[in-house]
Amino acid sequence: MRKATPKHHCKTRTDDVNPVALPTVTDANNNGIKDSDEAAIKDALDKVKAAEAAEKAAEKALADANADGIISQAEADAIAALNDTVNSTKAAADAAVKALPEGAKDAEGNTKASLQNPYRRCKSSCPTNRDRCEQQRHQRQR
Numbered sequence: 001m002r003k004a005t006p007k008h009h010c011k012t013r014t015d016d017v018n019p020v021a022l023p024t025v026t027d028a029n030n031n032g033i034k035d036s037d038e039a040a041i042k043d044a045l046d047k048v049k050a051a052e053a054a055e056k057a058a059e060k061a062l063a064d065a066n067a068d069g070i071i072s073q074a075e076a077d078a079i080a081a082l083n084d085t086v087n088s089t090k091a092a093a094d095a096a097v098k099a100l101p102e103g104a105k106d107a108e109g110n111t112k113a114s115l116q117n118p119y120r121r122c123k124s125s126c127p128t129n130r131d132r133c134e135q136q137r138h139q140r141q142r
Contacts, residue, residue: 037104044096044115045106051089058082 026034061082065075100112 031107033105033107037101038106040096040100041104041106041110041115044093044100045110047089047093047096048115051086051093054082054086054089058086 028035061079065071097115105111
């Protein structure tokens with residue numbers, strides 16, 4: 001039997017030294033927030049804004065149609081089409097928000113909860129009165 005020499009012992013030890021696995025980068029912009037969460041919230045926020053804009057367009061069309069006190073078939077059809085857009089953009093926004101992972105946030109502090117509940121987004125300016133909050137939200141949109 002051969003005796004282990006210091007050279008053999010060192011060779012065995014160096015064979016056991018290996019680099020660690022390189023992890024996947026999840027925060028490429030180094031802001032402390034997962035990039036996938038930021039992207040998902042941006043997508044959901046864009047869809048929420050699109051739904052709000054569609055609602056605003058439908059409300060404007062309704063107000064314009066009511067301005068003369070007469071609603072024509074063309075005006076009714078236009079409002080119906082805008083309502084279809086409201087429904088489809090709202091459904092897309094709801095799906096995007098519901099798909100957000102719990103605890104996800106972006107750099108502006110948007111979260112799943114804040115996108116689901118418009119009253120949470122403006123609670124600092126209207127702490128208890130939901131009607132007042134709703135009025136403020138509509139005023140900001142106009």
